[in-house]
Structure formats: structure tokens, C-alpha cells
Amino acid sequence: MISELANKVFNQAITDYHQFDEIDHPVENPYTKDSLEHLFYAKNWIDTAQWHMEDVVRNPDIEPSEGLYWKRRIDAQNQLRTDMVEYIDSYFLHKYQHIQPSADATVNTESPAWALDRLSILALKIYHMQEEVNRPTADEAHKIQCQLKLDVLLAQRTDLSNSINELLTDIEAGKKYMKVYKQMKMYNDPTLNPVLYNKNS
Template identity: 80%
Template sequence: MISEIANRIFNQAITDYHQFDDIDHPIANPYDAESLEHLFYLKNWIDTAQWHMEDVVRNPQIDPVEGLSWKRRIDAQNQVRTDMVEFIDGYFLNLYQGINAKPDAKINTESPAWAIDRLSILALKIYHMREEAERPTASATHRELCQTKLDVLLSQREDLSNSIDELLADIEAGKKYMKVYKQMKMYNDPSLNPVLYKKA
């Protein structure tokens, strides 16, 4: 099952990242560059680095100039994340290109890779919520509250994993078909963001 592979690799990438806990640490992707596993590992590493960038920029004592620098870096990282999702969708489009959709086949509300994107973020939520549920310096009330939230996240991961596997099985069987739209983010494009092109 694709979700089982994804969840395992997401957990691996998160664990590997936290050995160094450094946003700028080089990525040592252990999987073959042509493999889906490689894409999953890279996807989650990108998400994990962005997660920690978001932590940094939310420091209320951060210098405004430094904060703006981090905000711009987060914007750039978010574009990398979006590009990675679309690249993974390209993998699935290629994988299923020979499948003939049935006449009554339907399109899904989101593509496989965008669902996998949510699964990657869930892996990060689970990792960090588990940290809080087990943090010895936190109060018992805090740990209990976080454990309750963790239980919900674990249930959510199970449901989302099943949905991803069912979607891919339906595409393979011709019951659903893929149609991928580029995100066309406008705020990073100097020709589409009026604040930028009016200054040109």
C-alpha cells in the first residue's frame, strides 16, 4: 500500500531531521533518485524544514527585519513544497497513463499527491504532539490534553491513509481518473503580483 510506504518514510525523514534539528542541514536522501521513496523522503524533509521555519518566525521577540527575512524564506519554501507535490502527481500521472477510465469514472476532489501532502503534514503533527504528550517538564494536564489530541491525529492518519489507498486503487481500476491543475501561485510572480509589477 502506498500510504504504508509514505507513512514509514515520512517518519524516517522526521527522525533523521531531528538528529540535527537544523533547518539548513544538507538532505541525505537514502533512496534511489528515480524512486517514489526518494520523492516521499524529500517531500517530508521540505515540510519538516518549513515547520521549523514557522516556529522561528512566531517568536514574539523576533527582530522585525529578521522576521521579514524568515517570512520571505517561508514563501520560497512553500513554492518548493508546491512544486514537489506537482512533481509527485506527475509520477502518478505517468504510472497510470495506460489506464483507460470507465465511461462513468469520476474525478476526485484532490489529486493523490495533495492528499499525500496532507499525510506528510499529519506525520509532523503526530511527531510534535507526541513530544508534548510525553514532555516531562509539562504539567500532567498539558500532557493529558496533548495525548487526547494525539489520539485524534492518529485516527485521522488511519482514515486519510485508507482514503489515499482507495483513491489509487480506483484510479488503477478506471473508476476514477486524474486531472491535475497547477497551483499557479500568484504572489511569488512579479508579473502577477500588483505590488511587485507596479513598482517595476
Template identity: 60%
Template sequence: MIFTETAWKVFNQSIIDYHITDNVDTPVNNPYSKDSLEHLLYAKNWIDTVQWHLEDIIRDENIDPTEALKLKRTIDDSNQKRTDLVEYIDSWFLEKYKNILPNVDAKINSETPAWAVDRLSILALKVYHMKLEAQRESASDEHRKNCSVKLNTLLEQQEDLSEAIDQLLFDIENGNIKMKVYKQMKMYNDESLNPILYQNVKKCVN
């Protein structure tokens, strides 16, 4: 099976599994072997799916400010886990392609395979929820029609992005593109890099 076909299948399985309970506190029950790429893809999309719904909840205008702050912290933590999973997936690809010698004229892509896969995971969520809106009986005909048009655009994006990812992997495998990975080095969660955090640490020490 083509890689993006596998990824899309895994992403949608994760989304469907989440919506069995539709609760952000539901623990993940990853059905794939821990040493498999599918395990990483499922874990990645599960984080994305939970965060999607956390972002919905925090936009409630009537939310308690204290609860909103707790949710913001949870979303920050989720973003860090999302970044970590992307880097794990890139590490999987690096291991797979470690013996491939790039051609002399090999180029560097603007994003790694895993960050492109990250976009595909989010796109799977957009497709799922836009399809719900296009079929929502309580919505107006105009709303359903507009969402159907948007859904078709998202599905076209899926085809294009999938083709681009598979082409990228093909080019890496054939030495036309050299795979190079940089750590994201997120600063906002790091007590040594975020001025607000390290100033608070200094205050506590004093």
C-alpha cells in the same frame, strides 16, 4: 507494501533524520534513489519539516524584525518548493497510470493523490510533535493528558486518511476515477501576476 504504509515510513524517517540536528539550515541528505517515488516523498517531507520549524521560529515575539522578514521570504520560497514537489509526485502518478482507460462513468476526485499525500506528510509532523508534548516531563499532567487525547485523534486521522488515499489509488487503477491534474499557478511569487512585484519591476525600469 501498501502505498500509504510506505509513505508514512518515509515521512517518519525524514522527520527523525531532521531532528538529529534539529536545525533549519541542515542540508537534506536524501537516502533514496533519485528516480524513485520514495525520493520524492522524502524530499517533500523534509521541506515540510524545515518549514514547520521556520513557522515556530518566526512566532517568537522577541524576534528581530529584519530577521523576521528574512524568515518570511524563506517560508515563501519553501511554500513554492512544496507546491513543486507535490506536482512532481502527481506527475509520477500520471506516468504510472497513463495507460489506464477510465470507465465511461468514471468520476473526478476533489483532490489529486499528491495533494492528499501532502496532508499525510503534515499529519506525520503533527503526530511526531504531539507525541513529544504528550511525553514532555517538564509539562503539567493536565497538559500531557490533553496532548495524549489529541494524539489519539491524530492517529485516527492517519488511519482514515491513509484508507482514503489507498482507496483513491485503487479507484484510479481500476478506472473508477479519472486522474486529472491542474497546476497550482501560485501568483504571489510571480513578477508578472503579483501587482506589488510587477509595479516594483516597472519602477526599477523607469
């Protein structure tokens, strides 16, 4: 099933990233470019790098100029994340292009790739919460609280994985159909962000 594959590849990407734990370490995607695994690996690597950018920018002692630098990098990384989600949705649109939806088929609240995006972020939450459970310098109360949170995250992953599999099964059966909307982000567009276009007027 797709979710099992995604979880496996997401975990692999997270583990590979933390061998170096460097935001700018070059990606060495182990999968062939035309494979779904390649997309999943690239997607999660983007998310993992952004996760650590978010850690850096929250340093209370960060210099304002450095904070702005990281904020702009996070914006750019978030655009990469969105582009990759849309690319994964294109994969599924192509895969299911010959499926004829039934007359009473419905559209889902989110596309398969955006659901998989949540699964990728969830994999990161699980990894880092497990780190807190195992952190040698943490006291027992902290570890217990983190274990409780980890249990919830693991249950959430099971539920989300099942929901994604059910969605794709329904699409294959014609019970649901894909309807993908491009993310029309406005803040990076100099023609749509008033701060940017008023600056040039």
C-alpha cells in the same frame, strides 16, 4: 499500499531531521533518485524544515527584519513544497497513463499527491504532539490534553491513509481518473502581483 510506504518514509525523514534539528542541514536522501521513496523523503524533509521555520517566525521577540527574512524563506520553501507535490503527481500520471477510465469515471476532489501532502503534514503533527505528551517539563494536565489531541491525529492518519489507498485503487480500476491543475501562485510572480508590477511602472 502507497499510504503505508509514505507513512514509513515520512517518519524516517522526520526522525533523520531531528538527529540534527537544523533547518539548513543538508538532505541526505537514502533512496535512489528514480524511486517513489526518494520523492516521499524529499517531500517530507521540505515540510519538516518549513515546520521549524514557522516556529522561528512566531517568536514574539523576533526583530522585524529577521521576521521578514524568515517570512520570505517560508514563501520560498512553500514553493518548493508545491513543486514537489506536482512532481509526485507527475509520477502517478506516468504510472497510470495506460489506464482507460470507465465511461462513468469521476475525478477526485484532490490529486493523489495533494492528499499525500496532507499525510506528510499529519506525520509532523503526530511527531510533535507526541513530543508534548512526553515533555518532562510539562504538567500532567497539559500531557493529558495533548494525548487527547494525539489520539485524534492518529485516527485521522488511519482515515486519510485508507482514503488515499482507495483513491489509487479506484484510479487503477478506471473508476476515477487523475486531473491535475498546476498551482498558479500569484504572489511570487512579478507579472501577477500588483505590488511588484506597480513598483516597476
